[in-house]
Amino acid sequence: MKSAIADIGVISADSHITEPPDCYSRFIDPGFRDVAPRMVKDTRAGETGDVFVIKDYPEPLALGLVAAAGKNPKDLKIGGSFFSEMHRGGWDPKARLTDQDRDGVAAELIYPTIGMVLCGHPDSAYKNACFQAYNRWLQEFCGGAPGRLYGLGMTAVRSVPEAIEDFRRIKEMGFKGVMLPANPATDFDYDAPSFDPLWRTAVELGLPVSFHTFTERRNALADGSAQRGPKIGAWQSVIRTCQDIIGMFIFGRVFERFPDLKLVCVEADAGWAPHYMYRMDHVYKRHRAWLKCEEMARLPSEYFRENVYVTFQDDWVAFKMTGMCNPRRLMWANDFPHSDSTWPWSQELLAEHTQSLSEEEKIWVLRDNVKELYGLH
Secondary structure (H helix, E strand, O other): OHHHHHHHOEEEEEEEOOOOOOOOOOOOOHHHHHHOOEEEEOOOOOOOOEEEEOOOOOOOEEOOOOOOOOOOHHHOOOOOOOHHHOOHHHOOHHHHHHHHHHHOEEEEEEEOOHHHHHOOOOOHHHHHHHHHHHHHHHHHHHHOOOOOEEEEEEOOOOOHHHHHHHHHHHHHOOOOEEEOOOOOOOOOOOOOHHHHHHHHHHHHHOOOEEEEOOOOHHHOOOOOOOOOOOHHHHHHHHHHHHHHHHHHHHHOOHHHHOOOOOEEEEOOOOOOHHHHHHHHHHHHHHHOOOOOOOOOOOOHHHHHHHHEEEEEOOOHHHHHOHHHOOHHHEEEOOOOOOOOOOOOOHHHHHHHHOOOOOHHHHHHHHHHHHHHHHOOO
């Protein structure tokens, strides 16, 4: 079974880089160089290790979990990690290939790490400068292993015209899609008709739009005061952020206006999707009159099945639910090198989790869905 999975040529739909110390400072607009995100030694009492310092954030970002793939769960911790001890494949494309060969992964779609947190930064000008710098660094990183590493460009979405220019630039840079913050830096949300020119551009350029967990505004400066119950419970809420965005695009009629637009829900699992589709249909059929939702051309679940892709890694339920959703919209990922990664055990996990799938479904979920969505060859 292990060799059969390996022979497929598995593609990870969601992998990450570990931004090196000069990722932002080397490529950022000179006007922001003095305040660019930077790595420093943690000097707080009782702490040792490297941290990223970001302008206007009260606490530095510890790096303990961003490159913890393969570690024993008992050894996971937020702080106390040094950059020199992390997987070199997080920033070195040649070392990256060795890491992924070990995991049986033939290619990857690349997302940021520090850039995810920057999505919630309150200063849109600063965020824009950081994202432009990240895109330049990522282009260099992916260029080190063409055909194996495929990048997703980032945009701050400060205005629709500027985002359109970002989309065009991202396409010219060779990226396969665009990662957007969960919250735009505009006075209106993504379902507003004012955003229609951007979605039209995404369709024309063939760029899927991605929304990753942990990119919502409330995570940026959270002090934990809004958390109910034990801290571990907060991990369940990351799924809800992507669900809310999907619901907004469906009930906001974005997909009705742009049936060819593709949205990728990243790292929020997929086992919940069948019930979520059912629930949307139920609310639409039963409650749309008093909720002032005009009749749509199709049921909410139909838009979900066609326009929404979901990525997941260790989600046994997702593999059991393929018959209750669209198996052509499910995409597996190994999330390397983050703490939730299945690396280096992906082959063993997939051999177990895909036993109920047909050979055709295995190929779809582990390879072809990603290839088709991003136009990989």
